[in-house]
Ligand code: BDR
């Protein structure tokens with residue numbers, strides 16, 4: 001007997017790996033995607049909404065509410081996105097080939113949607129944040145009682161023991177809104193941080209991409225096409241070989257318990273919100289781990305340092321089922 005699927009609210013800045021995570025959630029029997037909020041990040045928020053609505057329509061799930069959220073971080077302006085990573089449209093140039101959205105736009109913004117869903121699924125809703133954390137910070141500000149109504153919060157973000165990706169010590173989602181990230185990790189709710197430490201260890205290469213391009217699923221084929229651009233960037237700038245990290249989809253798999261967490265202690269975490277070179281760093285206090293004590297009393301952030309290998313095969317299987 002399969003357990004009941006978990007209701008999931010997704011918060012994303014729909015770029016290429018966000019599209020993979022969305023596909024994972026749409027296909028996984030463990031997830032019931034009940035709403036999506038969009039945020040600035042890889043692209044401006046309106047483009048993130050358009051990308052997301054087209055992708056859910058392509059998947060035949062135009063019924064899933066997609067709401068616009070924050071267009072800028074808590075402090076400062078939208079940073080201009082990452083066209084060099086995700087393409088000018090955020091999804092590797094495939095947007096115009098995707099179907100126009102069919103559903104009527106939802107009333108209200110991402111915070112309204114998240115708060116409504118948290119009341120409809122009290123104690124059950126899982127939040128998956130795979131972009132900057134601005135919407136979640138606004139939601140906590142508007143209704144601090146949110147912390148008692150959700151089952152958990154999983155964030156793709158940060159770097160605990162490895163270099164950052166947009167700055168020496170900062171990972172992109174945290175870097176784009178450190179103040180919001182600090183609000184989220186400091187709130188009294190259970191947070192699981194899925195940082196670069198583990199997301200960089202799960203990669204997809206040209207052979208995997210070809211399998212997606214040859215798939216019977218239109219969603220998988222669209223992913224295969226957009227990944228061409230992502231593999232170029234990772235090959236040239238990040239890894240030196242044509243393979244790309246599965247940041248956002250891995251966070252979905254961790255949240256749903258589809259990938260084993262090999263090492264993930266609960267430890268104190270703070271986000272550097274200074275203006276210095278450490279801005280955006282997730283400072284994870286791992287001193288206790290020298291003694292291998294595991295969880296630290298009172299800490300509410302679980303930092304996933306290591307996961308079991310093999311996730312890419314599960315992801316491909318799921319994308320082919322969308
Ligand atoms: C994160 O930054 C974005 O570019 C990706 O979509 C992912 O959420 C990785 O650092």
Ligand code: CA
Pocket residue numbers: 012013014015017018042130131248
């Ligand atoms: Ca993302």
